[in-house]
Amino acid sequence: DSSSELAVCHMLLAELEAHRCAWPFLTPVNHKAVPGYKKVIKRPMDFSTIKEKLTSNHYLNLETFIADINLVFDNCKKFNEDQSEIGKAGYNMKRFFNKRWTELL
Numbered sequence: 001d002s003s004s005e006l007a008v009c010h011m012l013l014a015e016l017e018a019h020r021c022a023w024p025f026l027t028p029v030n031h032k033a034v035p036g037y038k039k040v041i042k043r044p045m046d047f048s049t050i051k052e053k054l055t056s057n058h059y060l061n062l063e064t065f066i067a068d069i070n071l072v073f074d075n076c077k078k079f080n081e082d083q084s085e086i087g088k089a090g091y092n093m094k095r096f097f098n099k100r101w102t103e104l105l
């Protein structure tokens, strides 16, 4: 049911935030400090924004939550070179997330 799904979302988000490769994704990208980001990335997303949406009951179910998590990694892949530090962190986080939520299915 949706309350247990939301408990799963909280748990997954906590694990993502605790991951050693989470540092690029913990707060919104400062588009004033990152040239081109505002123009290129149409729907910015980060873990702190997801936590705020989760705690304010914005997510109706697991799939809307997973969609925002994947937006974080899709934005990362679009903007960052694959072999950059941030690009590699995004790839590691995506692999970790996919492994964890599929284990919960």
Ligand SMILES: Cc1ncccc1N[C@H]1CCCS(=O)(=O)C1
Residues within 6 Å of the ligand: 023, 024, 025, 027, 028, 029, 030, 034, 076, 079, 080, 086
């Ligand atoms: C995810 C991402 N994509 C593109 C550029 C920057 C970022 N993240 C930044 C978040 C704040 C700290 S940082 O400035 O080192 C990295």
